[in-house]
Amino acid sequence: MPTLDPDILNDIDLLVRGGFEDRDRIVEILTEEMYEPGELDADVVASAVEAAVARHALDQQSWPAVTDCDRLDAVFSSLEGKGLIALQFAGHTQSDGFDDVSEVYQDHPDRAAVIGYCFYHSQDLERAVRGEGLYLAFGSMDASETSTGGAQVGALIAAELRAAGFEVRWNGSVDQRIFVPSIDWKRR
Template identity: 50%
Template sequence: MLALLPGCGVSEEKPPVKLEPEKRRLFKTPELKEKSSVDMGKQLDAELLREIDWHVRAGFYDKSDLMRIICEEIFYEREDIDEALVSKAIDSQFATLEEKKKTWPAVTDCDRLDSVFAALNKRGIIALQNAGNTQSDGFEDSLYELEEHPDPASVVGYCFYHSQDLERVVGGYGLYLAFGPTGQSKGKEIGNIVREELQKAGLKVEWDGTTNQRLIVRDLVWQRR
């Protein structure tokens, strides 16, 4: 029988770590200025524009994903959504992001993070990025990956962050990573491996060394290609 053992941060009712105040890199809500066949007398509100902005900058979604997420998931109850204007805003944000990419360093913090997750998977830890919307989702995704793994006996643990963690790090906060063991491994052992790989990649990580707290990657500049 395959099973993941509860590690840090699986319960939704009692999050293991409070989000400590940090100096946040605030971003401006994008404005639509370009005229087109769309009725530009209409404007998208700040909340909707903010959702488009961070989802685009997250780097995990394409245009069709974002149209579905914005119009059919987040704001599905609103009857005033102008899909043509949403489409225009998404295109504008993607264009802005492409221009910003030209100024990014050859190796970004997100490139380093990708290398960490690849290294963890090689070491027998199921490591997932943007795994669901909640910690329970991430745990379930990890369990699914374990069940589908070609050699489940080689898996010693799991590590993930979910979309709420992603939204925070895109907005300038630290990235929280949940982790835990499988089989006979120990939660602390998995935490130590994750911390080791993060530090090897040159990322700043904080952790109290227990399974009561998720690891936190500090000062991570989110630039995902």
């Protein structure tokens, strides 16, 4: 059976460890989106994905009961309860993330209660999985309050992250994304 290029195996590992895509979706991403249809043998990719999923499941046996990802999930849930649209794995770029926030906002049953947003996208996720920290985009939903309202939203997010035990690097400005430099990405 043919083998895959190490870069493709790395892509598979990142997608599996990221924890947001299932086996079939990972195969689809690789064989139809990241590479041209027909460029990769879907059966070979599926076998490599199965092996990565099995390694990931084995690794989980040594993980702590509560991981950084569990704590991050709790932060995002808390932010939603405080009036933010909080999205994990929102698109591939910041622009995609803003589009996802806008879509959720448009469908929100009580838009007046939404004060802001917080998200990270797939490129941010890839960096976090590689151990390079996690960047969070944020802002106010009220365009007329971009500076003050955005900074207040950022302060709320930073406080929630710190309360969950994360180190936070942020200068207090809406012009800088919030950075969590040390996150051990272990998503079940």
